Structures are given as structure tokens and as C-alpha cells.
Ligand SMILES: *[C@@H]1O[C@H](CO)[C@@H](O)[C@H](O)[C@H]1NC(C)=O
């Protein structure tokens with residue numbers, strides 16, 4: 001990953017959380033949904049991102065509901081398809097530009113794909129084992145900053161993944177790097193550590209969904225993946241309900257959501 005450049009300026013008031021505000025798909029830079037600027041726009045914006053409410057997390061146990069699929073929507077409506085997709089060739093790099101990400105949310109960064117089986121505007125994604133993880137970074141003791149989400153600010157709040165080269169053309173949902181706050185809200189002293197360490201419901205997830213059309217001559221279909229909601233449970237002591245400070249080279253961390261799939265099949 002790239003070295004640090006400069007931090008993305010946003011009003012301090014919203015800096016504690018984050019969302020992806022642009023995506024570089026191959027050579028095309030696409031503006032994604034901005035929950036602070038876009039709702040009031042007239043005419044309505046034409047974006048590839050399913051609408052979400054703000055930069056905050058899906059937490060307090062709500063991550064076992066459909067809010068985990070594409071983040072908490074607006075007006076009680078979650079995971080509503082949008083009418084647009086952006087094209088990207090199989091094998092391309094995809095770079096997510098986060099708003100300035102503060103370094104006090106230790107956890108993994110995970111990216112998933114789901115095949116829309118036709119138009120993404122007619123596909124939910126909230127049911128079935130449709131989510132296939134294509135990239136993950138958890139706790140890597142070989143890195144100067146081992147937790148993936150804490151490395152994010154050291155690389156200009158950007159994160160790069162690759163669309164598998166063999167992937168068959170079609171419409172897909174790219175679920176953005178899902179930064180998970182593995183242990184709960186430890187950045188303020190509002191919650192005692194004892195409490196957060198003993199309640200997996202307090203894990204925070206920052207997901208989002210972008211509709212893409214993959215082009216190219218690939219012939220490989222996505223395999224069966226995991227269900228979201230479903231795969232993330234607050235009593236999961238391996239990935240969610242844990243004390244992040246216990247993780248080390250000798251006590252490795254396993255991100256939730258199973259192994260990663262790519263051009264070489266399942267990788268771990
Ligand atoms: C764990 O947190 C959830 C969500 O905040 C809460 O509803 C639940 O009562 C908590 N459980 C315990 C044992 O504290």
C-alpha cells in the first residue's frame with residue numbers, strides 16, 4: 001500500500017466516523033453518495049451507491065438486521081436499489097477514497113461482491129448466500145500499523161482492491177471496504193472497556209453498496225458466499241466479540257465473513 005500523503009479535510013464535527021466518497025474504477029473516478037450534500041439536491045443525484053443515512057456505524061446489535069447489507073438507509077428504508085451502475089473491466093484496480101478516517105477504530109477492512117443476476121435495480125442482496133469476499137485485511141503483525149483500519153489514515157484514507165480478472169461480465173454490487181470496529185466504542189470514555197469487552201453487540205460496522213457493471217471476457221461466476229444479514233453475529237468470539245488488545249502475532253485475528261475468493265479460487 002501507498003505511503004501517507006495528506007489527510008482529507010472535512011468539518012471536525014463529522015470526523016469521528018466515515019464513508020467512501022469517491023471510487024476510482026479503473027481510470028474512472030466516480031462520486032459516490034454523500035449523505036450530507038446529496039439528499040437535498042434537485043434534480044436528484046444519479047449515483048451508483050445505495051442510499052445511507054450518515055457516516056455512523058451499524059452497531060448496537062443492529063448488524064444482525066438488513067441494515068448490515070448496505071448500511072442504515074433513510075426514512076426507515078434500507079438497501080434500496082438505485083437506477084445506475086458504473087462500468088469497470090474485470091482485473092481492474094478499484095480504489096476507495098474514504099473521508100478522513102480517524103485512527104481509533106481498530107478492526108479489519110473487508111470488500112465483498114454480489115452478482116445481481118440481472119439488473120441491480122431488481123436485486124436486494126439482503127437474502128441468500130450472495131456475498132463473496134474479494135479482499136480483506138485484518139491484523140497483520142508484519143505491518144508497522146497492524147490493524148487495517150488504523151493503516152487507512154496512513155495511506156491518505158484510500159484503500160485499493162482488485163476485481164478478479166476471470167470474473168464473468170455482468171452487474172454486481174461492490175460492497176465497500178467494511179471497516180469494523182472489532183471491539184466496540186473505545187475511542188471515547190463513554191463506555192467502560194469492561195463493558196465493551198463483554199458485549200459483541202457493540203461492534204461497529206461501516207458498510208456501503210455500489211452497483212457496478214463488470215466488463216471483459218471472463219467466464220468465471222462468483223461462487224456461493226455468505227449471507228448479510230446472517231454471517232455476522234455478536235456472539236462470534238473469533239471475529240467480533242473479543243478484546244482487540246489481546247490480538248497479536250501469537251494470537252492472530254480472523255475477520256468475519258469467511259475466506260477470500262479471487263483468481264486462484266478460495267485463498268484462505
Ligand atoms: C449488549 O448491547 C446491546 C446493544 O447495545 C444491548 O441491547 C444489550 O442489552 C447488551 N447486553 C448486555 C449483556 O449488556
Ligand SMILES: *[C@@H]1O[C@H](CO)[C@@H](O)[C@H](O)[C@H]1NC(C)=O
Nearest residue numbers: 005006008022097098156158
Ligand atoms: C488523496 O485523497 C484525496 C481525497 O480523496 C485525493 O483527491 C487525492 O488524489 C489522493 N492522493 C493520492 C496520492 O492518492
